[in-house]
Structures are given as C-alpha cells and as structure tokens.
Amino acid sequence: MLVADNVAVITGGASGIGEATAKKFGEHGANVVIGDIDESGGTETVADVLDAGGEATFVRTDVSREGDVRQLIETAVEEYGGLDVLFNNAGTEGALADFAEYESDDFDHVVDVNLRGTFYGMKYGIQAMLADGGGSIVSTSSVASATGIMGRAGYSASKAGINAMTRAAAMEYAEDGIRVNAILPGIVATSMQDRVAVQRPDTTDRYEISEAMPGRADPEELANAVLFLGSDLSSRITGVSLPVEGGFLLQP
Ligand SMILES: NC(=O)c1ccc[n+]([C@@H]2O[C@H](COP(=O)([O-])OP(=O)(O)OC[C@H]3O[C@@H](n4cnc5c(N)ncnc54)[C@H](O)[C@@H]3O)[C@@H](O)[C@H]2O)c1
Known part of the structure; x- marks a missing residue:
C-alpha cells in the first residue's frame, strides 16, 4: 500500500494510461478522483477502482476549461479532505x-x-497542496517532446511545454514540499496509439521498431512509474522528465 488514504486526482482516467493508473492507485489504497470528458469510460473506471479496494469519484472535466479543472480539484478537497497526488x-x-x-x-x-x-x-x-502540507504532481509528456515527430507540430510543442513547466514548478515549490515531475511514454498500447497507427499506416512499421525493447508498453507499466513518482518512494526526486519508453530515446 504505497498511497494508502492519499487523495489522488487523475485526468484522462477514462481510458489508457489514466485508467490503468486509477486502478493502480486504487489497489494501493488511494481515494481517486477521475476527471475526463468521457463520462461512460470514467464511470467504468470508478467501478474498477472500487473493485480494486480503493475509493473513487468521477467529475466530468474538460481540462482545457479553467473552471472545470478548478471544480475537479475542489471536489477532491471537499469530498476527501485534501490533495496528495495530481496526475x-x-x-x-x-x-x-x-x-x-x-x-x-x-x-x-x-x-x-x-x-x-x-x-x-x-x-x-x-493551491490545494499548499493548503495541505505538500504533495506530488506528475504530468504525462511524451518522447515527442524530445524528438521530431512528423505531422504533429502542435503535439510536440505542447509536450515540450509540459517538461518546461515541470522544471519551473519544481523549483518554485521545492521548499513547500511539493514535488513536480513528468513521464515520457514512448509507444503505449492505448486507443490513442491505435488511432495514430490508422491515421499514418506508412509509419506503423517504423513505430514497431522505435523502442529498443520489443513490442509496445502496457499501460500498467506507465502506471507503475506514476505510482513511484506519486508516492514517497521518490521522495528526493523533483523536476525530472522520466522516460518510460523501452529505449526509444537511445536510438539514432
Ligand atoms: N499511447 C501512447 O503511445 C502515448 C505516448 C506518449 C504520450 N502519451 C500521452 O499519454 C496520455 C494518455 O493517453 P493514452 O495513450 O492513455 O490515450 P487514451 O486516448 O486512451 O486516453 C486519453 C484520455 O484523455 C481524455 N481526454 C481527451 N481530451 C480531454 C479533455 N479535453 N479533457 C479531459 N479529458 C480528455 C480522453 O477522453 C481519454 O480518456 C496523453 O497525454 C498522451 O498524449 C501517450
């Protein structure tokens, strides 16, 4: 039980990496608040977290809307008494x-x-963590933040921006007990990856060999990294963008 009784907010928890992470945090005793635009998927994840032994709530959230995100965090604080982990x-x-x-x-x-x-x-x-004695923030970046991904300029720029914000926030709040880190997934078997493969079949073969390790990552392998960064196991780690990409970034 690495996050027993912790309060964890997870966005994008209706599917893929977020769904696997919500279940993982449930298994480790957390109260999980899931924010997503996909209400049916989010509700299913809530049921899975409850089955895994945790507590969970879903809040319909479009993360591009400031008011939605404020409401999501407020719900966590009001229902469970604070915020320990934000994914x-x-x-x-x-x-x-x-x-x-x-x-x-x-x-x-x-x-x-x-x-x-x-x-x-x-x-x-x-804001919520400052009122609650600190916490751990993890954000999902991508190997696209560090390499050139053809046809996805906006995506790459957005993910590189996450790395930069991670470093800035880590510096600003280190003395307040708030750690801020990011993960860089490579090729993960989720619905996003399935969509990308269909859109660009000419690059599918290249994707299959882009990680030095064979195959694609299982979402649970990313969830394990988030659990590490979210829990006290990583108590001296802040400001890093951690590759979880089977060697994607090692290759020429
Ligand atoms: N799958 C990969 O290979 C891969 C690689 C690198 C990075 N990532 C990143 O991992 C994260 C999770 O993606 P995934 O692979 O699990 O894909 P996914 O499509 O399975 O899950 C993405 C989730 O985000 C939700 N979402 C989308 N727009 C939203 C919005 N405006 N507000 C709230 N929720 C929204 C979707 O409904 C969905 O539940 C993303 O940030 C993605 O960029 C994925």
Whole structure:
C-alpha cells in the first residue's frame, strides 16, 4: 500500500494510461478522483477502482476549461479532505498535418488540451497542496517532446511545454514540499496509439521498431512509474522528465 488514504486526482482516467493508473492507485489504497470528458469510460473506471479496494469519484472535466479543472480539484478537497497526488494525464494527439498545412485552430486545440490543461491542473493543484502540507504532481509528456515527430507540430510543442513547466514548478515549490515531475511514454498500447497507427499506416512499421525493447508498453507499466513518482518512494526526486519508453530515446 504505497498511497494508502492519499487523495489522488487523475485526468484522462477514462481510458489508457489514466485508467490503468486509477486502478493502480486504487489497489494501493488511494481515494481517486477521475476527471475526463468521457463520462461512460470514467464511470467504468470508478467501478474498477472500487473493485480494486480503493475509493473513487468521477467529475466530468474538460481540462482545457479553467473552471472545470478548478471544480475537479475542489471536489477532491471537499469530498476527501485534501490533495496528495495530481496526475495531469488527459491529452489528445490533435490533427495530423505537415507544417505548411497545419490549421491554426487545430494547433490551438492540441495546445489548449495538453499544455493549457496541464497548466490549469498545476495551478489549482498547487493551491490545494499548499493548503495541505505538500504533495506530488506528475504530468504525462511524451518522447515527442524530445524528438521530431512528423505531422504533429502542435503535439510536440505542447509536450515540450509540459517538461518546461515541470522544471519551473519544481523549483518554485521545492521548499513547500511539493514535488513536480513528468513521464515520457514512448509507444503505449492505448486507443490513442491505435488511432495514430490508422491515421499514418506508412509509419506503423517504423513505430514497431522505435523502442529498443520489443513490442509496445502496457499501460500498467506507465502506471507503475506514476505510482513511484506519486508516492514517497521518490521522495528526493523533483523536476525530472522520466522516460518510460523501452529505449526509444537511445536510438539514432
Ligand atoms: N499511447 C501512447 O503511445 C502515448 C505516448 C506518449 C504520450 N502519451 C500521452 O499519454 C496520455 C494518455 O493517453 P493514452 O495513450 O492513455 O490515450 P487514451 O486516448 O486512451 O486516453 C486519453 C484520455 O484523455 C481524455 N481526454 C481527451 N481530451 C480531454 C479533455 N479535453 N479533457 C479531459 N479529458 C480528455 C480522453 O477522453 C481519454 O480518456 C496523453 O497525454 C498522451 O498524449 C501517450
């Protein structure tokens, strides 16, 4: 029980990495508050967390809307008495287009969800943690923040921004007992990855070999990293962007 009685807010908890992390935190005794635009998926995750022995609530949340994120954090504090762990994980791959054809509205959308959404989470999460003696924030970045991913300029920029905000917030709140870290997934078997593969079948083969380790990551392998960064096991770690990518970034 690494996070027993902790209060954990998880965005994007209706599916994929967020869903696996919600279950993992439930298994380790946490009270989990799930924020997502997908109400049916979020409700299913709540049931899974309860089955795993934890407590859980769903709050319909569009992370690109400041008021929604404020409400999500307030619900955690009101229902469970504070905030210990915040996982900013909701994200979208956004439109697929090369630079010359990338529409401004599409660029705004991916940045609004991935970067602005993480900013709102950090802002209100930090406020709640300052009132509660500290905590741990983990955000989902991507290997796309460190490499060139073709056709996804807005996505890459949004994820690089998350790394930068992670370092800044880690510095600003180190003395307040708030640790701030990010994870960099590579190729994870989720619905997002399935969509990406269909959109760009010409690169599917390349994706299959882009991690040095064979195959794709299971979402639970990312959840384990979030559990590590969210719990006291990582008590001296702040400001890092941790690759969890089977060696993706090692390759030429
Ligand atoms: N799957 C991969 O290979 C991979 C690789 C690198 C990074 N990531 C990142 O991991 C995170 C989780 O993605 P996943 O792979 O689990 O995909 P997923 O599609 O299974 O899950 C994403 C979740 O985010 C939710 N969401 C989307 N927009 C939202 C919004 N505006 N407000 C609230 N919720 C919203 C979706 O409803 C969904 O439940 C994302 O930030 C993604 O960019 C994934």
